Amino acid sequence: MAETERGCPLAEGVRFRLLGPMTARTADGAALALGPNQQRALLAVLLLRAGRPVPVPELCDALWGERPPARAVGTVRTYASRLRALFEPDRPARAPARILVFASGGYALRLSRPAVDIDEFERGLTEAARLRTAGAVRQAYRTRERALALWAGCPLAGLPGPHAEARRDRLTGLWLTAREAHFHDALELGLDRETPAVPALRAFAAEHPLREGAQELLMRALHRAGRTGEALAVYEATRETLALELGATPGPGLTALHRTLRSRSRSRPTPRPLAGPCAERGAAGPFVGRDAESDLVLGVLAGAPEAVPVAVLTGMPGIGKTALAAHVAERARGLFPDGVLRAGLGAGAAAPLGRLVRALGAPEAAVPEGTEARAALYRSLLAGRRVLLLLDGALDTAGLLPLLPGTPGCAALVTSASRGLVVPGARPVEVPELDDGAALELLGAVAGARRARQDPAGLRELAGLCAGLPLALHLAGRRLRLEPGLSAAELASPAGTGPLARLRADGRAVExxxxxxxxxxxxxxxxxxxxxxxxxxxxxxxxxxxxxxxxxxxxxxxxxxxxxxxxxxxxxxxxxxxxxxxxxxxxxxxxxx
Incomplete structure (x- = not known):
């Protein structure tokens, strides 16, 4: 029903909604035209004073704060006159107002039995808290649910002035606390087993990442759902967010829950660390840059719990696929409480499958011969576990597929020399060259602080010649560290075959x-x-x-x-x-x- 200019003599039973955009309807459902937002803001101040007079200076403060316009008092009177016409359209011109009255140097709104959703909301929350204290958890849950159903968005939406802003902050705080209490009661009553509580709680926690109470509830809900790895990942994400945004650490409640969940996850049988070389060894040393790629891959691995996420890192030789994979795997440990296993691949899947099933606890005598039999044992050992597989150096699809986990909750992080590797359902991630800043940082870190201080121009030139290739930067830095008499300029010299032949150290070479x-x-x-x-x-x-x-x-x-x-x-x-x-x-x- 569209807003009308209709008034309502004596304003009997008008219903006001302020938990969202401000609206008003008469007892028979007709919408009232409340005027512009500032006029609505004045009405909200009067309405929430429940019939008590509000002095005109206080109304000016509520609408404009410390900088009222020159005609502030006149504007307040104009708004009051319009609202009187709305509530008492049939009042004779010189007759005294009965609803919006002037008293004690201010205005008072004296409606007959108005219904204000904010009052209902606060009464409902108070009653729910009383019931909760009395041990009536289910009744408290239902009462709070009715109160929360009144919420229609940002309170007093669009209304200007300090009064509206302060009310918004207070009501939003009440709503957030009530939502957390509602989720808490749902978990206590076991309703998360009957309703989609985890998705709703996850969405709420994501919208309010700094509220430790919401994160703690989400961790408990995930743990109850058998997703302890995800619960631990929530803690790690919250810890990082608190440090970044507030410079703070998690409080005692969140920390204690994290400690409890970690101890429980460790009590389960865990895979032994996987021995054996990788197909392509990453350069040892500092890891810099790659924030965007790391976040992207971590997001893939933290995908839907009913799926088996697979990310495939590809790129040119020496680009740092293995180093990035190892870095992401370390960041993802909280998602996979049963372990991170790493296997170097080669021709065929039988050998790496043998190493993996042994790492998962199979005795040597129980490891069968043949790829198919080992793959079947491998998948049975992964069942019910949350394990991340780092499969390094995949050569082809046929050799990789038997190594991919089939159990939801597990994930695979694959590196491959070939951009043409086809893995059904996998997310390919191309690993690019480092940008100039990260390249110089890596070279300086490997070469040593003294080199970085003494010859910044030479290092900058050498980093440019390495063109963002991490292996080249690492080997160049190693040469400079191992040979104090070698200058960056000599290493970067175009003489002979250029720096390519000189980019070698520790038995490795870029070429x-x-x-x-x-x-x-x-x-x-x-x-x-x-x-x-x-x-x-x-x-x-x-x-x-x-x-x-x-x-x-x-x-x-x-x-x-x-x-x-x-x-x-x-x-x-x-x-x-x-x-x-x-x-x-x-x-x-x-x-x-």
């Missing part, structure tokens, strides 16, 4: 990864890789076809193979780019196309 990838290329793709050494940056199939004296379809197929191998990066609009160190490798190690 080793490039060489392994190149060895797996077809002759056509290898020729195309050689051609990229002289191709302009951001090239396409036409430029490669011209360099190879071949047709564009052949060039496009070779480019696709190079992209899948990680030696070529796709750009935008069908263009491609070659990392400077891959270009140097193609020019100095592969010879002419």
């Amino acid at each position: 080793d990864g490039f060489r392994r990838r190149a060895q797996g290329l077809s002759p056509g793709a290898l020729r195309a890789l050689r051609a990229t050494a002289t191709a302009p940056d951001r090239f396409g199939p036409a430029e490669v076809a011209a360099l190879l004296a071949a047709g564009e379809p052949e060039a496009a197929g070779a480019i696709e193979e190079l992209v899948d191998s990680g030696l070529l990066a796709p750009g935008v609009s069908g263009r491609y780019r070659c990392h400077p160190l891959v270009r140097a490798f193609a020019r100095h190690r592969l010879g002419p196309a």
